[in-house]
Amino acid sequence: xxxxxxxxxxxxxxxxxxxxxxxxxxxxxxxxxxxxxxxxxxxxxxxxxxxxxxxxxxxxxxxxxxxxxxxxxxxxxxxxxxxxxxxxxxxxxxxxxxxxxxxxxxxxxxxxxxxxxxxxxxxxxxxxxxxxxxxxxxxxxxxxxxxxxxxxxxxxxxxxxxxxxxxxxxxxxxxxxxxxxxxxxxxxxxxxxxxxxxxxxxxxxxxxxxxxxxxxxxxxxxxxxxxxxxxxxxxxxxxxxxxxxxxxxxxxxxxxxxxxxxxxxxxxxxxxxxxxxxxxxxxxxxxxxxxxxxxxxxxxxxxxxxxxxxxxxxxxxxxxxxxxxxxxxxxxxxxxxxxxxxx
Ligand code: OGA
Ligand code: NI
Numbered sequence: 337x338x339x340x341x342x343x344x345x346x347x348x349x350x351x352x353x354x355x356x357x358x359x360x361x362x363x364x365x366x367x368x369x370x371x372x373x374x375x376x377x378x379x380x381x382x383x384x385x386x387x388x389x390x391x392x393x394x395x396x397x398x399x400x401x402x403x404x405x406x407x408x409x410x411x412x413x414x415x416x417x418x419x420x421x422x423x424x425x426x427x428x429x430x431x432x433x434x435x436x437x438x439x440x441x442x443x444x445x446x447x448x449x450x451x452x453x454x455x456x457x458x459x460x461x462x463x464x465x466x467x468x469x470x471x472x473x474x475x476x477x478x479x480x481x482x483x484x485x486x487x488x489x490x491x492x493x494x495x496x497x498x499x500x501x502x503x504x505x506x507x508x509x510x511x512x513x514x515x516x517x518x519x520x521x522x523x524x525x526x527x528x529x530x531x532x533x534x535x536x537x538x539x540x541x542x543x544x545x546x547x548x549x550x551x552x553x554x555x556x557x558x559x560x561x562x563x564x565x566x567x568x569x570x571x572x573x574x575x576x577x578x579x580x581x582x583x584x585x586x587x588x589x590x591x592x593x594x595x596x597x598x599x600x601x602x603x604x605x606x607x608x609x610x611x612x613x614x615x616x617x618x619x620x621x622x623x624x625x626x627x628x629x630x631x632x633x634x635x636x637x638x639x640x641x642x643x644x645x646x647x648x649x650x651x652x653x654x655x656x657x658x659x660x661x662x663x664x665x666x667x668x669x670x671x672x673x674x675x676x677x678x679x
Contacts, residue, residue, distance in 0.1 A: 339453040339470045341430055344541040352545040355466045365547040368614050369573050369580035375400040380411040382510050398514030405594040405609030406574050408586055414499045421492050423567055426537040428486040440483035447475040468549040468615055470539040477533035497533055504561050504628035515602055526630035534627040543615040551613030557595040558659050559629030564591040569621040575610040596673045597630055600650045603638035632656035650676045
């Protein structure tokens, strides 16, 4: 199908085309949640030489993971000009002619490149209602599979992936300690030297009836920690104690959320948080996402040191297998994480 971007540009849409009607009538229609601020973590304190300062930020990290599963990272050290170059070049990608973009679609059995509109993942034929979103997604580690156009894309994403990999490793060091484990516990157990990183750019054009459509329906992410940047337009919602909340960003800060393998590894202490992307009728929203996971071959299980007093709550699964099961079953079946729950 044509991209949502083309659809919006080519027609003066007064109402939502029916194939995008995720909700049938105004009774069912989506109500965006009240705005909420999630905890803010000052990343620079994690390398503080003052033990009290470091202990405090580790405590804050643990609390943020346990109570929200979502936090904002400030002072992360990723240069502002790298982030703005990344937004610019991703915008250029979405601006390319449809045919040129689709050339980069690639059905690699392990590391596919996806250029999609209106769907979640590979399982297009099972999806009845289309999503109001265009996206580009590809693997950046341990193998790098980036489209070759726009020309600057590859270098910029490569640099961003290096920086975020480092950030993920250090945050996971703090998170390890917040669980009472050695600082390098997660790094070793999840074999982060060959960690799996997936980069995605999500493009949500203004929607004529945002309350009837959705950008991404409720889901949890695969991996350990997901990083998200947005172009200053809000639309990310998370579930907390059964209610939906819309998150307010801070310019330059990175949203971080706990994902499925962190829930498994922490034996359920840090829950993988449900979230969704909602729409608006005024502005284009873009989000740039990096999913940071274990190495493709790591068999993820609850950390044995956490099982001294509690039984394991999840069975084992190789990470890449998990990603593939999730890719083919998203939206259709029980969440992949539930399939691993032991009781
Ligand atoms: C995702 C995601 C939310 C957003 O890509 O997994 O949850 O706001 N995105 O784009
Ligand atoms: Ni997500």
